[in-house]
Amino acid sequence: MTNPIITLTTDYGNGDHLVGVLKGVILRINPDVHIVDITHDIAPFDLLDAAVTIAEASKYFPPRTIHVVIVDPGVGTERRPLLTRADTNYYIAPDNGVLSLIYDREESLTVRHITTEHYFLQPISQTFHGRDVFAPVAAWLTKNWQPASMGDAITDFKRFNIPKPKQDGYVLKGVILRIDRFGNLMTNFTAADLPEEILKSGKLQLLLNDKEVSRLVANFAQGQPNEPVAVIGSSGFIEVVVNKASASRVLSIGRGTPATLVLG
Amino acid sequence: MTNPIITLTTDYGNGDHLVGVLKGVILRINPDVHIVDITHDIAPFDLLDAAVTIAEASKYFPPRTIHVVIVDPGVGTERRPLLTRADTNYYIAPDNGVLSLIYDREESLTVRHITTEHYFLQPISQTFHGRDVFAPVAAWLTKNWQPASMGDAITDFKRFNIPKPKQDGYVLKGVILRIDRFGNLMTNFTAADLPEEILKSGKLQLLLNDKEVSRLVANFAQGQPNEPVAVIGSSGFIEVVVNKASASRVLSIGRGTPATLVLG
Amino acid sequence: MTNPIITLTTDYGNGDHLVGVLKGVILRINPDVHIVDITHDIAPFDLLDAAVTIAEASKYFPPRTIHVVIVDPGVGTERRPLLTRADTNYYIAPDNGVLSLIYDREESLTVRHITTEHYFLQPISQTFHGRDVFAPVAAWLTKNWQPASMGDAITDFKRFNIPKPKQDGYVLKGVILRIDRFGNLMTNFTAADLPEEILKSGKLQLLLNDKEVSRLVANFAQGQPNEPVAVIGSSGFIEVVVNKASASRVLSIGRGTPATLVLG
Numbered sequence: 001m002t003n004p005i006i007t008l009t010t011d012y013g014n015g016d017h018l019v020g021v022l023k024g025v026i027l028r029i030n031p032d033v034h035i036v037d038i039t040h041d042i043a044p045f046d047l048l049d050a051a052v053t054i055a056e057a058s059k060y061f062p063p064r065t066i067h068v069v070i071v072d073p074g075v076g077t078e079r080r081p082l083l084t085r086a087d088t089n090y091y092i093a094p095d096n097g098v099l100s101l102i103y104d105r106e107e108s109l110t111v112r113h114i115t116t117e118h119y120f121l122q123p124i125s126q127t128f129h130g131r132d133v134f135a136p137v138a139a140w141l142t143k144n145w146q147p148a149s150m151g152d153a154i155t156d157f158k159r160f161n162i163p164k165p166k167q168d169g170y171v172l173k174g175v176i177l178r179i180d181r182f183g184n185l186m187t188n189f190t191a192a193d194l195p196e197e198i199l200k201s202g203k204l205q206l207l208l209n210d211k212e213v214s215r216l217v218a219n220f221a222q223g224q225p226n227e228p229v230a231v232i233g234s235s236g237f238i239e240v241v242v243n244k245a246s247a248s249r250v251l252s253i254g255r256g257t258p259a260t261l262v263l264g
Numbered sequence: 265m266t267n268p269i270i271t272l273t274t275d276y277g278n279g280d281h282l283v284g285v286l287k288g289v290i291l292r293i294n295p296d297v298h299i300v301d302i303t304h305d306i307a308p309f310d311l312l313d314a315a316v317t318i319a320e321a322s323k324y325f326p327p328r329t330i331h332v333v334i335v336d337p338g339v340g341t342e343r344r345p346l347l348t349r350a351d352t353n354y355y356i357a358p359d360n361g362v363l364s365l366i367y368d369r370e371e372s373l374t375v376r377h378i379t380t381e382h383y384f385l386q387p388i389s390q391t392f393h394g395r396d397v398f399a400p401v402a403a404w405l406t407k408n409w410q411p412a413s414m415g416d417a418i419t420d421f422k423r424f425n426i427p428k429p430k431q432d433g434y435v436l437k438g439v440i441l442r443i444d445r446f447g448n449l450m451t452n453f454t455a456a457d458l459p460e461e462i463l464k465s466g467k468l469q470l471l472l473n474d475k476e477v478s479r480l481v482a483n484f485a486q487g488q489p490n491e492p493v494a495v496i497g498s499s500g501f502i503e504v505v506v507n508k509a510s511a512s513r514v515l516s517i518g519r520g521t522p523a524t525l526v527l528g
Numbered sequence: 529m530t531n532p533i534i535t536l537t538t539d540y541g542n543g544d545h546l547v548g549v550l551k552g553v554i555l556r557i558n559p560d561v562h563i564v565d566i567t568h569d570i571a572p573f574d575l576l577d578a579a580v581t582i583a584e585a586s587k588y589f590p591p592r593t594i595h596v597v598i599v600d601p602g603v604g605t606e607r608r609p610l611l612t613r614a615d616t617n618y619y620i621a622p623d624n625g626v627l628s629l630i631y632d633r634e635e636s637l638t639v640r641h642i643t644t645e646h647y648f649l650q651p652i653s654q655t656f657h658g659r660d661v662f663a664p665v666a667a668w669l670t671k672n673w674q675p676a677s678m679g680d681a682i683t684d685f686k687r688f689n690i691p692k693p694k695q696d697g698y699v700l701k702g703v704i705l706r707i708d709r710f711g712n713l714m715t716n717f718t719a720a721d722l723p724e725e726i727l728k729s730g731k732l733q734l735l736l737n738d739k740e741v742s743r744l745v746a747n748f749a750q751g752q753p754n755e756p757v758a759v760i761g762s763s764g765f766i767e768v769v770v771n772k773a774s775a776s777r778v779l780s781i782g783r784g785t786p787a788t789l790v791l792g
Contacts, residue, residue, distance in 0.1 A: 002295040007284065013709035014278070014542070017584035017763075020535065020566030024588030027564070031530040031590050035564070036291070036299070038284030044710055045772060056281035060288030060395070062295050073772050076747025126747035128762035131588070181277035182308055219340025219390035234392035244309060244337050266559040271548065278542070300555070300563070302548030320545035324552030324659070326559050445541035446572055483604025483654035498656030499545075508573060508601050 003034045004142035005061065009054050010070040010130065011042040018128075022068075022135045025121060029139035038067075045073040047098050051162070052178060054091070055101035056235050063088035064145075068130075068138045069098055076126035081114040081133050082157060083141070083150045090147070092138050094129070097160040104162075115151040165189055165261070172261040176208070177237070179255050183246025187259045189238040195263060205262040206230055206240070211251045213240055226250055267298045268406035269325065273318050274334040274394065275306040282392075286332075286399045289385060293403035302331075309337040311362050312426070316442060318355070319365035320499050327352035328409075332394075332402045333362055340390035345378040345397050346421060347405070347414045354411070356402050358393070361424040368426075379415040429453055429525070436525040440472070441501070443519050447510020451523045453502040459527060469526035470494055470504070475515045477504055490514055531562045532670035533589065537582050538598040538658065539570040546656075550596075550663045553649060557667035566595075573601040575626050576690070580706060582619070583629035584763050591616035592673075596658075596666045597626055604654035609642040609661050610685060611669070611678045618675065620666050622657070625688040632690075643679040693717055693789070700789040704736070705765070707783050711774020715787045717766040723791060733790035734758055734768070739779045741768055754778055 006026060012018040019040050026033050038057050042050045050071040058067050072079075072094045080095040086106035092114075093099050103109060114133065117124075119140045121132040137150060165174040165188055172193060178186040185208070191199070198204045198216060206213040215223075216230045216238075223229040223243035228251055233239035240259075242250045270290060276282040283304050290297050302321050306314045314335040322331050336343075336358045344359040350370035356378075357363050367373060378397065381388075383404045385396040401414060429438040429452055436457060442450040449472070455463070462468045462480060470477040479487075480494045480502075487493040487507035492515055497503035504523075506514045534554055540546040547568050554561050566585050570578045578599040586595050600607075600622045608623040614634035620642075621627050631637060642661070645652075647668045649660040665678060693702040693716055700721060706714040713736070719727070726732045726744060734741040743751075744758045744766075751757040751771035756779055761767035768787075770778045 005291060005295065007287075009284070011709075014565075014567050015569045016567065016706070016708055017581045018708075020537070020564070020581070020585030021588050023535075023564050023566075024585060024590075024593075027533060027562075027593075028588060028590040031533065031562075034291075034295075036284070036287050037278075037301075037565075038287075039278050039280065041279045053281045053284070057284030057288060060285050060292060062288075062292040065288075065291075074749060077749045125762045127759060131762065178280075180280055180282075181275075221338060221341045231391060234389045234395065269555060269559065271551075273548070298555075298559075300548070300551050301542075301565075302551075303542050303544065305543045317545045317548070321548030321552060324549050324556060326552075326556040329552075329555075442544070444544055444546075445539075485602060485605045495655060498653045498659065503655075 003032045004030070005034045005036060005065045006138050006142065007036045007038050007061065007065060007067045008040070009038040009042065009050060009067065010040045011044045011046065011050070012040045012070070012130070014040050018130070021131050025131055025135040026139040029136060030142050033139060033142055042071050045071060047071055047096060048162070049178065050098050051101050054099070055105065058089055058102070061089060066090040066092065066138050066141055068134050069093040070130045070134055071098055072096070072129060075129050081129065081137070083112045083114050083137065083147055085110045085147055090141065092134050095157050097158045100159040101162060103159050110147070110153055111155070111157045112147060113151045113154045116149060119150065163188055165193055170263050172263060174259040174261065176253060176255055176257045176259055179248050183248035185240040185247050185253055186233060187238045187240065189259070189261060190236050191232050191238070194238070204230060207260040207262070208240065208251060208253050208257055211253070267296045268294070269298045269300060269329045270402050270406065271300045271302050271325065271329060271331045272304070273302040273306065273314060273331065274304045275308045275310065275314070276304045276334070276394070278304050282394070285395050289395055289399040290403040293400060294406050297403060297406055306335050309335060311335055311360060311424070313442065314362050315365050315426070318363070319369065322353055322366065325353060330354040330356065330402050330405055332398050333357040334394045334398055335362055336360070336393060339393050345393065345401070347376045347378050347401065347411055349374045349411055354405065356398050359422050361422045364423040365426060367423050374411070374417055375419070375421045376411060376415045377418045380413060383414065427452055429457055434527050436527055438523040438525065440517060440519055440521045440523055443512050447512035448497070449504040449511050449517055450497060451502045451504065453523070453525060454500050455496050455502070458502070468494060471524040471526070472504065472515060472517050472521055475517070531560045532558070533562045533564060533593045534666050534670065535564045535566050535589065535593060535595045536568070537566040537570065537578060537595065538568045539572045539574065539578070540568045540598070540658070542568050546658070549659050553659055553663040554667040557664060558670050561667060561670055570599050573599060575599055575624060575688070577706065578626050579629045579690070582627070583633065586617055586630065589617060594618040594620065594666050594669055596662050597621040598658040598662055599626055600624070600657060603657050609657065609665070611640045611642050611665065611675055613638045613675055618669065620662050623685050625686045628687040629690060631687050638675070638681055639685045640675060641679045641682045644677060647678065691716055693721055698791050700791055702787040702789065704781060704783055704785045704787055707776050711776035713768040713775050713781055714761060715766045715768065717787070717789060718764050719760050719766070722766070732758060735788040735790070736768065736779060736781050736785055739781070
């Protein structure tokens with residue numbers, strides 16, 4: 001009844017024809033598809049950025065949504081195109097680990113190597129598999145809903161580990177995973193990593209380079225002007241933020257900066 | 265018959281999962297919604313920018329369109345979520361004045377404080393009410409079309425005044441409200457602020473810092489190369505423009521610059 | 529049955545209300561239209577950039593798609609609005625050559641001067657024909673599918689030539705037409721311009737300023753670290769690329785740089 005949904009997450013940017021081509025390819029195969037842009041501004045070739053984005057966004061989509069994720073530094077090589085079924089959604093992406101957080105999260109998982117070339121756009125280029133492989137396979141899937149027709153299930157797909165905090169004596173060593181548009185610093189600490197007394201007291205000692213964050217608060221507005229505070233972010237990770245300002249700018253902290261949590 | 269329309273205007277940017285999450289939340293509640301991006305590039309926390317954008321864009325949408333406007337520096341505080349009916353459209357936004365121009369424009373206005381928590385995404389975070397409150401309420405409204413079910417009408421909602429030009433002796437003092445992508449400078453003067461003789465003769469004296477604009481013309485092409493000229497912009501405001509160039513760059517003028525119109 | 533498709537390609541940017549206004553105008557006339565953003569980030573007034581973008585993207589859309597292309601430095605002058613039928617798609621654009629590559633490509637072509645003002649949004653502004661002319665005509669076309677109702681066919685429409693490579697003794701002189709987000713350099717050489725021995729051997733001599741490219745390879749991954757190599761790009765043009773890096777940055781080469789291919 002309802003139109004099928006295909007989402008797009010790429011590092012193509014919005015400046016040229018690439019995204020338009022993906023949409024055209026999909027709509028020519030099935031003009032009833034509802035295409036939803038998640039983002040096309042993944043940093044070029046940044047698999048971790050894409051992995052976090054699709055894992056966070058896909059949680060909220062309805063059953064049978066098809067997510068196309070194209071960050072593909074290995075285009076033209078032997079890396080395989082994959083069709084993954086995880087819980088109630090489908091994912092179409094290159095086999096380079098970009099779905100690692102989906103693999104980690106989902107209990108029920110079928111990963112297929114897409115090999116049925118008659119669903120591809122011919123001739124297949126060596127440089128634009130978004131157009132020639134990923135988009136058309138997504139569109140055909142909305143016509144037949146037969147994942148098995150796309151290729152056989154495999155188990156040796158690539159995955160990488162999101163860096164996890166490591167305990168080292170009295171400290172927990174983590175990292176700034178990501179910085180958003182507001183300058184909020186997302187660490188790889190989750191609420192579960194915090195000792196109970198920090199959650200109760202709201203007092204902590206979190207070191208970023210030579211800067212210290214000493215309060216865990218419920219929301220941005222509880223921070224004093226220019227005071228960096230920690231909050232439990234909407235994705236479950238601890239974020240360092242400054243009320244109505246950019247923590248990244250206030251603290252001069254970039255992505256990849258070590259974050260050290262003093263325990264006890 | 266026709267699918268319901270929800271538009272999105274935010275300061276989230278397009279660089280991460282936030283916009284995708286909003287879309288997922290809406291489509292999981294009602295997969296038939298037609299989601300329309302107005303912009304996600306409102307300057308962070310810039311209520312005036314958002315107020316002008318939604319006021320200009322919403323004029324053109326069909327009846328029963330639902331506009332979700334999320335620029336929300338007070339997220340997590342007691343600021344209220346609102347559902348406004350103005351003429352034939354609905355607006356869902358925080359109570360921080362971001363709809364001020366809609367309030368000013370519309371005769372028939374009902375503003376409700378959204379309190380019916382069973383329409384929210386649980387548990388409600390302290391930092392992402394776009395996901396937990398605004399998007400789901402918009403989607404549920406397309407299912408029941410019962411604004412009264414969302415909360416009671418209020419009258420003490422916040423509004424701010426768009427800076428209006430002020431007469432001071434022989435001059436009218438205004439300001440550059442906004443600069444668009446082409447470098448056109450939008451003032452807060454409207455055609456109605458201009459004396460009849462300026463409209464007839466096309467001669468005026470408009471001062472921006474130490475620069476002077478001396479002609480009001482019908483369109484960009486009537487300007488000489490590098491000549492800043494005034495036009496009546498598409499939104500009704502007087503704009504200072506340079507034909508095929510950026511007035512902002514040619515004049516070195518930024519947003520907030522005083523604009524002084526000499527009268528008589 | 530299926531909803532009509534209107535695509536948008538503009539230089540409006542995504543930062544203000546302009547794109548939202550176009551979408552509102554279309555949906556108020558026909559709320560069943562499926563609006564597809566190709567890009568709004570054409571460089572301001574850049575007709576060549578827009579011409580390449582719409583030509584590349586439009587190849588892939590289904591029959592009866594209507595492409596609205598608004599890059600319009602002459603807005604408010606006598607330049608005509610056009611409705612073009614080329615093969616199975618429609619194009620609505622100003623008469624400034626922005627459709628030149630479509631004209632070059634398509635055998636079957638009907639170009640109409642849009643004159644039926646009752647399809648326009650009244651009063652017509654002098655500065656925003658996207659809102660007042662192009663968007664409403666596109667929307668009305670989805671209601672009546674009668675291109676002839678929009679105006680008479682003409683043959684004196686404007687077109688410009690994409691710069692073609694020129695032979696000069698033992699060299700072929702071309703140019704960098706475009707640089708994409710990854711820093712790939714698109715030349716105006718096509719595979720057909722290359723001598724057979726280059727295609728066979730993969731050896732060539734392509735000069736960009738004082739830099740030399742000496743290998744034509746099948747895909748990015750065949751390049752050595754930091755080695756600029758030539759590939760046949762997905763649009764058929766020869767591109768200079770660097771594996772997992774930006775050729776533009778590695779070579780310090782910008783758009784418009786001469787590219788010289790040594791023959792034999």
